[in-house]
Amino acid sequence: MSLDSAAAVGPPVGMEVRLSSNEAPFGPSPRAVSAMTAAVPEAHRYCDDQATELRAAIAAHEDRDVEEIAVGTGSAALLMDAIGHECRDGGDVLTFERAFIVYRLAARNAGVDYVEVATGGPAVDDAGGYQRSVDALVGAIDEHTRLVVVDNPGNPTGAHLDADELTTLVEGTPRHVTLVIDEAYHQFAVGHRGYATVAELGLEHPRMLVMRTFSKAHALAGMRVGYVMGPRSLVGEVDAWRTRFNVAAPAQAAAVASLDDTEHLEATVRGTLAGREQVERGLADLGVPHTPSLGNFVTFEVDGPAAPVIDAFADQGVGVRGLLPYDMPSSIRVTVGTPDEIDRFLTAAATVLV
Numbered sequence: 001m002s003l004d005s006a007a008a009v010g011p012p013v014g015m016e017v018r019l020s021s022n023e024a025p026f027g028p029s030p031r032a033v034s035a036m037t038a039a040v041p042e043a044h045r046y047c048d049d050q051a052t053e054l055r056a057a058i059a060a061h062e063d064r065d066v067e068e069i070a071v072g073t074g075s076a077a078l079l080m081d082a083i084g085h086e087c088r089d090g091g092d093v094l095t096f097e098r099a100f101i102v103y104r105l106a107a108r109n110a111g112v113d114y115v116e117v118a119t120g121g122p123a124v125d126d127a128g129g130y131q132r133s134v135d136a137l138v139g140a141i142d143e144h145t146r147l148v149v150v151d152n153p154g155n156p157t158g159a160h161l162d163a164d165e166l167t168t169l170v171e172g173t174p175r176h177v178t179l180v181i182d183e184a185y186h187q188f189a190v191g192h193r194g195y196a197t198v199a200e201l202g203l204e205h206p207r208m209l210v211m212r213t214f215s216k217a218h219a220l221a222g223m224r225v226g227y228v229m230g231p232r233s234l235v236g237e238v239d240a241w242r243t244r245f246n247v248a249a250p251a252q253a254a255a256v257a258s259l260d261d262t263e264h265l266e267a268t269v270r271g272t273l274a275g276r277e278q279v280e281r282g283l284a285d286l287g288v289p290h291t292p293s294l295g296n297f298v299t300f301e302v303d304g305p306a307a308p309v310i311d312a313f314a315d316q317g318v319g320v321r322g323l324l325p326y327d328m329p330s331s332i333r334v335t336v337g338t339p340d341e342i343d344r345f346l347t348a349a350a351t352v353l354v
């Protein structure tokens with residue numbers, strides 16, 4: 001499996017309709033735009049290394065103490081730091097098959113083994129999808145396991161653990177093992193198919209870190225802001241490992257303003273959920289098997305290799321994501337765009353896929 005940077009990241013360049021990177025299609029909050037614009041003339045100053053205002057805003061939003069929050073340049077950077085830190089003396093990273101690729105990259109960088117628990121899939125005739133067995137994951141924890149990480153919901157599979165399964169995972173993970181729950185897409189999942197966040201369920205574990213990002217529902221992917229929540233001693237240790245002055249001042253300002261703009265956030269989530277239904281309905285109408293998704297994307301299956309299909313979409317100006325790095329050679333992930341972008345995608349799909 002290729003883990004070079006070109007295989008792991010980056011949308012195809014020059015696509016008119018860019019549905020390859022799970023970005024929010026409606027743009028950032030106007031308040032965030034004002035705040036980051038206002039921060040630009042101060043670019044000669046270093047940003048606040050402690051991100052005091054942003055961490056306070058997140059803490060208030062999450063009803064936690066400031067010391068229980070650390071911020072990073074996207075949750076991907078925090079995942080790299082957290083996994084690197086926790087595995088600094090060795091031990092395996094354990095996760096589900098086809099989990100978010102950054103976990104694998106982090107394990108590679110840390111020089112530790114990456115252990116995957118098999119999942120179901122692919123979707124066939126819309127039945128199933130990439131189901132995960134939490135019992136199998138908990139059962140796979142052994143004396144070598146240092147850290148367990150789960151994307152909930154998962155990218156690119158869209159699969160999720162429901163409230164009971166998440167509770168089983170948290171309760172079943174030994175107290176000395178670090179547990180990372182990555183909730184990058186939680187705003188698109190809450191209230192659907194039994195999904196619940198760690199916070200909603202009030203789950204506790206002495207070594208649990210919950211990852212969040214401003215890249216998805218907050219529509220600030222280009223600003224690179226994410227955060228981690230957990231017990232203060234653990235968060236403090238991970239924070240001590242990060243690059244200093246990591247989150248740039250305009251990014252900090254944008255995130256603070258975005259947290260305040262619940263109206264924009266809710267409109268983004270509403271529009272994305274409506275779009276997700278539009279994509280899933282459109283694919284179903286075309287008879288294309290796909291996984292019911294709880295993210296801002298849908299993963300569908302094609303006959304044979306995905307690469308020529310992706311090229312055919314690209315010929316029509318539509319960028320979608322191949323999943324070879326996930327060992328999913330016949331799967332394609334499409335991000336939920338604006339209604340117009342979805343129309344463009346479905347129009348192209350009608351010729352490319354049928």
Ligand SMILES: Cc1ncc(COP(=O)(O)O)c(C=O)c1O
Binds near residue numbers: 213224226
């Ligand atoms: C499951 C998951 N976690 C984390 C991230 C990282 O997001 P960011 O680094 O932009 O915060 C992504 C991005 O696609 C993701 O899919």
